[in-house]
Amino acid sequence: MRSVEWHQGFVRLVDQRFLPGELRLLELERPEQVAQAIRDMAVRGAPAIGATAGFGLALAAWHSPARSQATLLHDLQQAADLLRSARPTAVNLAGAVERVMRRVAAEENVERIRQVALDEAQAIADEEVARNHRLGRIGAELVADGATILHHCHTGALATVDYGTALGVVRAAHEQGKHVHVLVDETRPLLQGARLTAWELQQLGIPFTLIADNAAGHFLRTGQVNLVLVGADRVAANGDVVNKIGTYKLAVVARENAVPFYACVPTSTIDLSIADGDAIPIEERPAEEVTGLTLLGRPVAPEGVAVANPAFDVTPCRYVTGIVTENGVAYPPYAESLPRIVSAANGRDS
Numbered sequence: 296m297r298s299v300e301w302h303q304g305f306v307r308l309v310d311q312r313f314l315p316g317e318l319r320l321l322e323l324e325r326p327e328q329v330a331q332a333i334r335d336m337a338v339r340g341a342p343a344i345g346a347t348a349g350f351g352l353a354l355a356a357w358h359s360p361a362r363s364q365a366t367l368l369h370d371l372q373q374a375a376d377l378l379r380s381a382r383p384t385a386v387n388l389a390g391a392v393e394r395v396m397r398r399v400a401a402e403e404n405v406e407r408i409r410q411v412a413l414d415e416a417q418a419i420a421d422e423e424v425a426r427n428h429r430l431g432r433i434g435a436e437l438v439a440d441g442a443t444i445l446h447h448c449h450t451g452a453l454a455t456v457d458y459g460t461a462l463g464v465v466r467a468a469h470e471q472g473k474h475v476h477v478l479v480d481e482t483r484p485l486l487q488g489a490r491l492t493a494w495e496l497q498q499l500g501i502p503f504t505l506i507a508d509n510a511a512g513h514f515l516r517t518g519q520v521n522l523v524l525v526g527a528d529r530v531a532a533n534g535d536v537v538n539k540i541g542t543y544k545l546a547v548v549a550r551e552n553a554v555p556f557y558a559c560v561p562t563s564t565i566d567l568s569i570a571d572g573d574a575i576p577i578e579e580r581p582a583e584e585v586t587g588l589t590l591l592g593r594p595v596a597p598e599g600v601a602v603a604n605p606a607f608d609v610t611p612c613r614y615v616t617g618i619v620t621e622n623g624v625a626y627p628p629y630a631e632s633l634p635r636i637v638s639a640a641n642g643r644d645s
Contacts, residue, residue, distance in 0.1 A: 297424070298453045299338060299347045301417060304357060306350040310337045311453055315494035326355040326374040333381040333388070336485070340454020341528045341564050342423045345387030348378045349416030352395045356412035367405055371396065371412070383576040384537060384607050385528040386566045391419050420456050426561040426640075427458040429621035434464030434524070434559055437619070440473045442521040445511060445549075447480055448539035449487040450526035450559065451495040461524040461559040462495065464619065469501045477503040478520065480511050482539060484584045484604065511545055515552045522555045530558065530565045534612030534629025535572030540605055546614035558610075559619040562640035565633055572609030580604045 299308040305322040306329055313319045321337060323329050329351030332338050338347050355374035361367035375392045382388060398415045402408045438444065444465060451462035459466060468475050477496060482488035489505055496503045506514065514520050523545055529537045536542065536558045549556040569575055582602035588595050596602075618625040618633070622640045625632035 297420070297457045298340075298343050299350065299420065299456060301350055301353065301413065306347065306354055308332065308338050308343075308347060309453060311339055311491060312337055314453075314490055323351075324354065324358065326351045326377060329354060330377045330381040333378070339487070340449065341385040341387040341526070342427075342455040342460070342561060343453065344382065344385050345391035345563065346416070346420040346423055346456050348381075348388045349391040349395050349419040351378050352392060353409075353413040353416040356399070356409045362405060364403055364405060364408065367408055368399065371399060371408075382578060384578045385564075387528075387563050390563060391416075394419065423455060423561060423563065424457045426563070426621040427455050427460060427463045430460060430559060430561060430619060431458060431463035431467035433621065433623060434461075434557070434619040435467035435471055435473070437522065437555075437557065437617075437624070438464065438468040438473060438475060439521065441475075442468075442473070443476045443478060443519060445478045445480070445514065445520045445523045445545070445554075446492060447488065447523070447525045447542055447545055448482045449491040449495075450524075451492060453491055453495065454526070455561075459495075460526045460561065461557075462492065464524055464559050465496075465501060466499060469499065475501065477501060478511070478514055479503050479505045480508045480541075480545075481505065482541065483508055484588070487539070508541060512548045515548050515554055518552075520549075520552075520554050522557065523549045524557055524559055527558045527560045527564055528607060529569070529575050530560055530618060530633070531569045531571050531575060532567045532630060532633060533571045534615055534618065534625070534627065534633060535575075536610040536612070536615055536618070537572050537575045537577070537607050538610065540608050543608040543610045543614075546610045550614050555616040556614060557617050557619050557624075558615055562620050562622060562637050565618075565620070565637055567634060567637060572611065575609070577608070578606040580606045
């Protein structure tokens with residue numbers, strides 16, 4: 296099943312907060328619920344967030360009582376503003392909202408607007424899945440038989456509608472018969488690696504070992520890692536990669552130990568309008584995500600402690616060996632290679 300889909304007039308998605316213990320589905324019927332699910336990380340991962348936002352606009356169109364074009368477009372604009380503000384860092388969210396809004400703006404008939412909103416949202420989800428499969432096949436060419444791959448956060452089917460980006464590369468290599476092993480870092484504070492990546496790899500039968508975040512440097516320095524694969528929530532025009540907090544540290548240590556470091560992203564995650572990573576907003580998450588950790592049933596942090604909890608960091612392009620996309624691998628200088636990749640992808644999608 297897909298991690299998010301349109302089902303009988305609802306947006307149905309896997310609630311990632313309950314995994315690995317429980318596979319729970321949410322059925323959402325209002326755009327406000329969709330925005331809340333994105334904000335609360337019931338759904339997460341840039342491509343999945345984008346598809347979910349598209350379906351959220353379809354909900355707004357289908358359930359609006361509007362009988363005129365002007366009123367319906369007004370309702371959709373309100374829903375678009377709400378969805379766009381749910382999480383600021385991932386470019387896919389804003390991109391999906393803008394794409395649906397452009398399509399419906401060209402329609403005059405109310406029923407056509409409703410149908411076009413749904414059709415466009417479905418197209419966004421379908422295109423993401425197709426991109427993931429192509430990206431996986433291309434990225435698998437970089438993976439040698441017997442390779443050990445260090446993976447950060449979670450980039451599998453749950454985060455991408457289906458198949459995966461960086462984990463899609465791992466999955467494609469495994470399906471090709473390559474004997475790969477994944478080092479899964481836990482990815483604090485929300486443990487997406489321990490909870491979600493480990494769960495998906497178990498489902499797929501791909502060998503892996505779960506490690507503490509702070510152990511990654513040890514495995515890189517001692518020659519136990521052949522390459523590092525991560526995803527991204529946004530890639531700037533110069534090749535800077537914004538991804539889950541902790542990515543920058545991995546990239547620096549990988550470079551120090553001559554281990555290739557690849558970001559694996561669909562072209563929908565590349566934002567050529569942003570010059571570099573410092574121009575990308577970094578979401579600050581609630582302090583409770585850090586202080587909520589317990590040990591022996593007790594909180595590990597003192598009560599009232601000050602907390603900083605950035606959800607993402609910027610990995611400067613000089614630490615990125617290559618950026619794997621569904622249209623090939625971009626290499627430095629990224630200011631030249633990324634526009635070619637995006638232009639070719641736009642031609643394919645059109």
